[in-house]
Amino acid sequence: xxxxxxxxxHQEILSTIQKFISEDQLPHLLLYGPPGTGKTSTNLAxxxxxxxxxxxxxxxLELNTSDDRGIDITRxxxxxxxxxxxxxxxxxxxxxxxEDDAMTQDTQNALRRLIEKFTENTRFCLIxxxxxxxxxxxxxxxxxxxxxxxxxxLMVPYLEHVMEEEKADISEDEMKxxxxxxSGDMRKALNILQSTNTAFRKATGRTxxxxxxxxxxxxxxxxxxWILNQNFxxxxxxxxxxxALHLLVHRVDFPSSVRIHLxxxxxxxxxxxxxxxxxxIHLSSLxxxxxxxxxLIIAQA
Numbered sequence: 001x002x003x004x005x006x007x008x009x010h011q012e013i014l015s016t017i018q019k020f021i022s023e024d025q026l027p028h029l030l031l032y033g034p035p036g037t038g039k040t041s042t043n044l045a046x047x048x049x050x051x052x053x054x055x056x057x058x059x060x061l062e063l064n065t066s067d068d069r070g071i072d073i074t075r076x077x078x079x080x081x082x083x084x085x086x087x088x089x090x091x092x093x094x095x096x097x098x099e100d101d102a103m104t105q106d107t108q109n110a111l112r113r114l115i116e117k118f119t120e121n122t123r124f125c126l127i128x129x130x131x132x133x134x135x136x137x138x139x140x141x142x143x144x145x146x147x148x149x150x151x152x153x154l155m156v157p158y159l160e161h162v163m164e165e166e167k168a169d170i171s172e173d174e175m176k177x178x179x180x181x182x183s184g185d186m187r188k189a190l191n192i193l194q195s196t197n198t199a200f201r202k203a204t205g206r207t208x209x210x211x212x213x214x215x216x217x218x219x220x221x222x223x224x225x226w227i228l229n230q231n232f233x234x235x236x237x238x239x240x241x242x243x244a245l246h247l248l249v250h251r252v253d254f255p256s257s258v259r260i261h262l263x264x265x266x267x268x269x270x271x272x273x274x275x276x277x278x279x280x281i282h283l284s285s286l287x288x289x290x291x292x293x294x295x296l297i298i299a300q301a
Contacts, residue, residue, distance in 0.1 A: 001045040009038030032131040033147030036185030043125045062096040074110035082118040093122040101133035149184020177208035227290040265289035
């Protein structure tokens with residue numbers, strides 16, 4: 001996007017930043033929130049709106065701090081860029097720092113001193129996923145904006161626009177599946193859309209789930225039904241994959257004592273799974289946890 005008006009994002013935030021730009025009073029910015037919600041695009045669109053292409057490279061410095069977490073990033077590129085003034089040009093320089101929650105605390109403290117030192121000449125735009133990973137001293141220097149997951153009302157029109165431009169087929173089921181699987185992440189939705197249309201000539205809601213390796217909701221419901229109502233051998237034979245089961249567990253009306261027993265068991269199983277233990281052992285452990293929970297419910301009845 002070349003301007004803030006071209007963005008598919010939170011209009012309240014965009015209108016506030018647009019007002020800062022129009023009044024030539026852009027503060028230091030701290031944008032935070034989950035991936036794919038428009039944080040980096042907002043900063044870049046802001047920079048492109050302020051400066052033309054010829055000026056962009058000399059006035060805007062963009063860095064990804066996850067590539068260099070060490071304190072050297074605050075000793076070399078940023079000071080050398082921010083210390084020089086713009087000649088015969090109005091305004092200020094712009095430093096865009098992405099993924100700042102990957103920086104060490106020493107680096108963040110050094111960055112705080114740089115922001116204070118070069119405020120007259122330079123504006124800093126910080127981007128992160130997790131605000132709590134940023135030291136409070138940086139919070140106090142910046143105007144903070146939280147980017148939440150995008151709503152379907154924002155995502156669907158743009159996804160339809162992309163499909164129209166690419167002359168690709170789309171169905172209502174596919175659109176619902178895209179919005180569900182992306183969880184408000186526009187970048188993820190576009191990646192799923194591209195991979196699905198590359199793999200399948202005509203995409204449907206089922207092909208979207210298949211392409212991403214996710215189980216259909218009906219399959220997950222069946223798995224939960226087998227675990228709760230079938231014996232160990234039958235459940236073990238019927239279950240082939242275990243994905244997103246915990247989401248439906250929260251919707252089942254378990255007694256509190258049973259839920260307290262079951263969820264930690266599922267968390268332990270997922271942790272051990274990440275260590276690379278054999279899948280069949282995990283499957284047996286998961287089914288056993290549900291069967292114990294079922295016995296607890298029967299005992300309390």
